[in-house]
Amino acid sequence: MICFEKITKTYGKRLVLDNISCSLPKGKITSLIGPNGAGKSTLLSIISRLLDADQGKIYLDDICISDYKSGDLAKRLSILRQSNHIDLRLTVRDLVAFGRFPYSKGRLTADDQVQIDKAIHFAQLEDMAHSYIDELSGGQRQRAFIAMIIAQDTDYILLDEPLNNLDMKHAVLVMKTLRRLVDELGKTVVIVIHEINFAAQYSDYIIAMKDGKIVYNDETDQVVQAHTLKEVFGIDFDIITKNGKNICNYFNIET
């Protein structure tokens, strides 16, 4: 389980995270939602040690993440940010192979090769395993990066807006892959996501943030309610229930 306590972060004078504490349940998908500037990405970066908090502690399975060696933590927790501009001529398989770096330090063993193939298979990228990443579409490239994270084989997987700039098909493919990671492999997935309906359809828990604070933290259906979402985003929502899951319409509601 990931717990964080009293995290505070400021950029200059602006308070981005205001003394927040919470825990993220194991073996589930948790979505972080909230308006722009709520502090979601900052929180994710702090949990994944890409960024240092001004105050507060983060515990991964009851051990403070600053007590982990960076190399060991990389076998427990992985992070994928949204900006992935790489100007290297790598094939998809080369890229995925980097996910094994924490284990092999660059010299791939037979076991690593197996893991790489598994990850490519899991992300359904066999067809393009030998294509160069700079020749792929945005959606395919994003899935290649997700395959790299899968090859890293960590219990905890953190993703910052994995659906950014993806078309509907790739967005669905990515979310299904994440769901299978949790259901089939027992991983814990935490994502920052903007499209509320993807969060409503695929996640187990939702944490809603606003102005650097956590305003709701509950099971998905409890958070996806008209009044809660209105409080978070400041616009009206119309909730439709279909197959036991909530869908919201907020696109053009007469008030």
Next chain:
Amino acid sequence: MIYAGSIVSLLVLIWVSLFTGVKDIAMRDVFAMNSDQLLVFTIARIPRAIALVLTGAGLSVAGFIMQQLSQNKFVSPTTAGSLEAAKMGILFSILLIPQASIGMKSVAALLFTLAANLLFMLMVRRVRFRSSVFIPLVGIMFGNILAAVSTFFAFKHGIVQNVQEWMIGDFSSVLQGQYESIYLILPAVVLAYIYADQFTIVGMGASFAKNLGISYSTIVNLGLFAVSLTVSVSVVTAGAIPFLGLIVPNMVSMMMGDNLRRTLPMTALAGSIFLLFCDILGRTIIFPYEIPIGLMVGVIGGIIFLFLILRRNR
């Protein structure tokens, strides 16, 4: 208010500049100078003060135009290879026509500077990674290349030391009869004032400009021409003055914001004040000798620039 203060300090500095020098001319003698003093005054002191005012204003405005066109606060003649290009122009005019007149040198410098600026803008547009610090890096590399090419030829002809000399601005050689091309800066500054808004719009990109009905290439070329003219005549008359076009517009925008019509005259004024100040300092520190202004501005400007970078870094 700021304006009044600036104009007063400009006038004071011009006054001080006129009465600073080896030849002792006291202020009370202004109206009763002997022929010797009058000669020094008209041949050296007045041209020098005029050149300082015009160069200071011109280079700051040139930096300002470049910053608008490239939409990058760190671009200036120093960080875009313009100075090196001007130097290259002078070098080639001398190599081809050993007795080249100042006019010929100016034309050669102008052509080279213009070409270099066009090329630089082309590169800026091609750089995908538009980090504020990266563009000037490209520009400085570009300048290094031009310098490398110049050195190649300068070395072959054994004039490396002379070439170095042009790279340090020095107003002590500004004399009546040799500096008049510096007046070409005036139209360039006026041009900048008229087209200031257009420069900003063009800086936002070709499609943005087109949308507002402005001809992209005309305005860019106009701006680069004004910049090249200023840079080349100032290098030919006084030599290179680094950092001026970089720090003055930045400091003015820090103090007064980015309202073009308001800040542009201030940028010109501040440039003149800064240059006059550095020149007077350079003339008095090791009196009766002079520290060339290129060095003074290089040191003071460099330190201010460092401060600007580190401030951004925070």
Next chain:
Amino acid sequence: MKQRNKIIAMILMMVTIIALFMLYNTGPNLDYVIPRRAIRLATILLVGISVAYSSLIFQTITNNKILTPAIMGYESVFILFQTVIVFIYGDKTFQVITHQDNFFYAVLLMMAFSFLMYVLIFGKSKQNIYHLLLLGLVLGALFQTFGQFLQIVIDPNEFSVIQGFMFVSFNKINTDLLLIAGVTLLGALLFGQRYLKYLDVIALGREHAVNLGLNYNKLVKIYMLLISLLVSVSTALVGPVTFLGILVTNLTYELFQTRKHRYMVWLCSGIACVALLLGQFLVEHIFNFSTTVSIVVNFVGGLYFMYLMLKTRKAI
């Protein structure tokens, strides 16, 4: 297979150019010419490897193919130092200071300079490699201005001494210096060897590197130390070769498909040595010493840089 052919071609080319360099037009005094050429050859190999190694690492950690550590101001520090010495001692410079001392102080100064920059940038909480670069450039420009000023004031006859420092020539190296530089290079290479594998990951960018468990900040500091050592030694040995780094690294990227640094450094070093040997050969036998190898390399490297900048949108 094609890859292997290219490597073989490069080795053949290297052997040919070395043979040519050593044996072309030797004249009758073999005992005199050969050992001198051998020293020059050794220097060139040393400089080639240093430049290739440092530039490659530098480009990987800055994630940028058009930069070289030389632009960070080391060279200006070196030139200023030499200018000051000549300014003080004039043409008696080398009666006052031995070449060894001069070399030692020059390296020390350049290392101190890079240390100063790291303190300035990394001392702040938010580090950014581009700020480090710009800082280096500006400090470099400052030193350069000082240097230029002194160079103007210096007596034209003494200026030739400085000019000797400003432009690489492999003609005036003494063997003791070469030995010191060689040992330093070997030490740096041995030390760097175990860090090469991390560079493959750092090439993916900071966030991916951290995600994959690298201690990014510590590694970058180590690499910077290594780079400043290599650049200082090669600059103090033969003077600045600004654009060689860009030229050879980009040729490496273009010619060879590999992105594994433990292979790349050697391929790149090979190209650097070939380029320098070729340049030196041209200078000796075609230009008859009317120019120097650094000027030729900077000229060609500079043009190649322009070509890179303008060739494609993707290059940068």
